[in-house]
Amino acid sequence: MEKESEMNTAPDAGKARPLAGDKRKLIVILSLLLSVGFAVIALVNYHVSKAAIRESIVANELPLTSDNIYSELQKDLIRPVFISSMMASDTFLRDWVISGEKDVGRMTKYLHEVMERYHTFTGFFVSDRTSAYYHADGVLKTVSRDEPRDKWYYRVRGMDTPYEINVDPDLANKDALTIFINYRVLDYQGKFIGAAGVGLTVDAVNILLNKYQQRYARTIYFVDPQGKVVMTGSSSGLQGKDIRSLPGIGALAGRMLQKEGGSFQYEAEGSSHLLNVRYIPELNWYLFAEKNEDAMLAGIRHTLYTNLALAFIVTLIVLLLTSLTISRYQGRLEVMATTDKLTGLANRQAFEILIGQMLPEAERSKKPVAALLMDIDHFKQCNDRYGHLVGDKVIQHVATIIRSTLRQSDIVCRWGGEEFLMVIKDCSREQGLQIAGKICDAVRNAPLQLDGETLNITISAGVASGFEEERLLVEADAALYAAKESGRDQVKAA
Ligand SMILES: Nc1nc2c(ncn2[C@@H]2O[C@H](COP(=O)(O)OP(=O)(O)OP(=O)(O)O)[C@@H](O)[C@H]2O)c(=O)[nH]1
Structure with a gap:
């Protein structure tokens, strides 16, 4: 039976195509839904994470970096300001100047003491009366208005504020770049008598900036009120540049160089930068802590790609399972739609498909096909007498005999x-007459045994041969009618 149904329900290209088309459509829709769904989820996730990270950087990380740097600076820079302030108001220094700068050794000893005690890089005093530049080892030189290196002194001389912080090479220390705290020294009547202060190497601040840059992957630099980058960590390439002329940041420079500071965002060289600006009043500089968004998003971008790859794999698995399930049910449906449930033989629908394949082949090979139409004799009586269930058994019995008499390649419907x-x-x-006779004999010779009762069954058959479906059916039907008319249990040919 299994074999028979396979043969009789052979897949037909013409009928299967719409089902295959539906399946393809479903797979396409499903893959679109899944991929769009997964992509939307992954992208929404990415953007939400990006916004959260950006928020955290702008609201917490960058301000925190500024706070940390500021407190480190207070240690490294503000302390020298206090030392310089103390020197400017020191009675010894002022008295020594007022009394005529006698005994240079006392001044150099004083400066030496300051350096030793406070571990500063250098200590100095420049007298306004004599223009002498004193430092720990003696008189370094005489400052002059014409000397560009001494410009700072004349600037400090005319300043309204008590001190300035200046970054310059230090002549006394092989021109090492030094942060000087230049404090105005006044006599007891408030008259300017010179400038005193200490210097510290910028290395310490640079190390601090580098440490922050490397540890937190951000760029840190100081900008003066005119917009000039006065100090950076190494490899920033910004030293000495004017931020107003830099791409992206330049347009915002006016807003950035405000004492209230703030958070900013700008685009430059194809990437987005987040920036926190903080004014450091003691230095009169702005501290810029900046982070490139690309670097910060590398992590979640990696997560995005992983999510998309996983979504792709899940989509493939779902599509594969769906396709397999559809194919299985499609196969079952096709069998159900083309097979007679009671006998497992092909039904009329399957017959149309099979004959449609067989006749053109017969036409091509010029070999006719034979149609054998058979009908169980007095079947109504059998039904009436034994009931429909027995009638069904008789139909199954005859079907089995017919199927076993014919070849697999023949159509039995x-x-x-x-x-x-x-x-x-x-x-x-x-040949058709012969085969039909053989089947009639087989049915006649194989009575059905039912609960001790023997049912003798006979069939009548009509045979036709040719190449054309309609003609075959009409002729076979007429021949069957003739067989019935002639007393049944016999075969007639058209
Ligand atoms: N048990 C059963 N009966 C069926 C089935 N299909 C049709 N029948 C019955 O088969 C009977 C066919 O009767 P008729 O067409 O008069 O033919 P017949 O009694 O075989 O007489 P002849 O063909 O002239 O020998 C009808 O009573 C149908 O109801 C079926 O699947 N099962």
Whole structure:
């Protein structure tokens, strides 16, 4: 039976195509839904994470960096300001100047003491009366208005504020770049008598900036009120540049160089930068802590790619499972739609498909097919006498005999209630008559045993041979009618 149903429900290209088309459509829609769904989820996730990270950087990380740097600076820079302030108001220094700068050794000893005690890089005093530049080892030189290196002194001389912080090479220390705290020294009447202060190497601040840059992957630099980058960590390439002329940041420079500071965002060289600006009043500089968004998003971008790859794999698995399930159910549906449930033979629908394949082949090979139409004799009586269930058993019994008599390549179809239609390849009218006779004999010789009762069954058959479906059916039907008319249990040919 299994074999028979396979043969009779052979897949037909013409009928299967719409189902295959539906399946393809479903797979396309499903893959679109899944990929769009997954992509939307992954992208929304990415953007939400990006916004959260940006928020955290702008609201917490960058201000925190500024706070930390500021407190480190207070240690490294503000302390020298206090030392310089103390020197400017020191009675010894002022008295020594007022009393005529006698005994240079006392001044150098004083400066030496300051350096030793406070571990400063250098200590100095420049007298306004004599223009002498004192430092720990003696008189370094005499400052002059014409000397560009001494410009700072004349600037400090005319300043309104008590001190300035200046970054310059230090002549006394092989021109090492030094941060000087230049404090104005006044006599007891408030008259300017010179400038005193200490210097510290910028290395310490640079190390601090580098440490922050490397540890937190951000760029840190100081900008003066005119917009000039006065100090940076190494490799920033910004030293001495004017931020107003830099791409992206330049347009915002006016807003950035405000004492209230703030958070900013700008685009430069194809990437987005987040920036925190803080004014450091003690230095009169702005501290810029900046982070490149690309670097900060590298992590979540990696997560995005992983999510998309996983989504792709899940989509593939879902599509594969869906395709397999559809194919399985499609196969089952096709079998159900083309098989007669009672006998497992092909039904009329399957017959149309199979004959549609067989006849053109017969035409090509010029070998006719034979149509054998068979009908169980007096089946109504059998039904009436034994009931429909027994009638069904009789139909199954006859179907089994027919199927076992014919080749697998022949079409056997349940044509109607108790009617069977067979189409046999490469078969003449005579051969058809022979085969039909063989089946009639087989049915007659195989009575059905039922609960101790023996049911003798006979069938009548009509045979036709040719190449054309409609003609074959009409002729076979007429021949069957003739067989019935002639007393049944016999075969007639058209
Ligand atoms: N048990 C059963 N009966 C069926 C089935 N399909 C059709 N029938 C019955 O088969 C009977 C066919 O009767 P008729 O067409 O008069 O033919 P018949 O009694 O076989 O007489 P002849 O063909 O002239 O020998 C009808 O009573 C149908 O109801 C089926 O699947 N099972």
